[in-house]
Amino acid sequence: MPQLSLAEISQQLDSENSRDRMIALANLRDYNAEESMPLIKKVLDDDVLQIRSMAVFALGVKQTNESYGLLIKLLETDKDYGIRADAAGALGYLEDERALQPLLRAFYEDTSWLVRFSAAVSLGNLGKPEAKDALLQALNSEEVVIQQAAIAALGEIGAVDTVDKLLAFASSDNWLIKRRLAEALGNLPCEKSLAALKFMAKDDHPQIRAAAEYGLKQLKSAE
Secondary structure, rough: OOOOOOHHHHHOOOOOHHHHHHHHHHHHHHOHHHHHHHHHHOOOOOOOOOHHHHHHHHHHOOOOOOHHHHHHHHHHHHOOOHHHHHHHHHHHHHHHHHHHHHHHHHHHHHHOOOHHHHHHHHHHHHHHHHHHHHHHHOOOOHHHHHHHEEEEEEEHOOOHHHHHHHHHHHHHHHHHHHHHHHHOOOOOHHHHHHHHHHHHHHOOOHHHHHHHHHHHHHHHHHH
């Protein structure tokens, strides 16, 4: 498929056909952020949720000075929980430290588990130790995916002092939880992480073993 010009993309974004608008948005991958931003903004309020979601994702990938403000507004005011979750996720791509407090508020206050999940993931992406308390609280969530996100994020922020709490998940029946645990421990160098990863490297599940073996390599390289 030939690349569309910016003028063609702009025209196609005005099409009444939602498929045309989706294709136009996809074509922005070939253009830089400054060129893309005015066109992304055209469909941030699109009637079709999937198109809005694509546009919100694009704000995180096509980063300009406008991206942060637009995403914060969506996170804090949009009525659709899916869009709020998309905005929280896109803020993680930005890796902008200013997003710490808005993401913490979203985690504590939003009524949607999906938004809280996306916020937890992005708090890990920011790598800020100030997120530790929220992530520890997320470990107690009734939603397994939020627990997974919190385990991974605690590894990403380097919270070595949380290893004891993380090791409570070593006996989980959920292999995805245990894989996330192995990945996190690889970022948390201490004797307990080392011992746990050696044990997990013998697990029956191949993905847990692989994650544990990789975690052991990370600990070794960190020495």
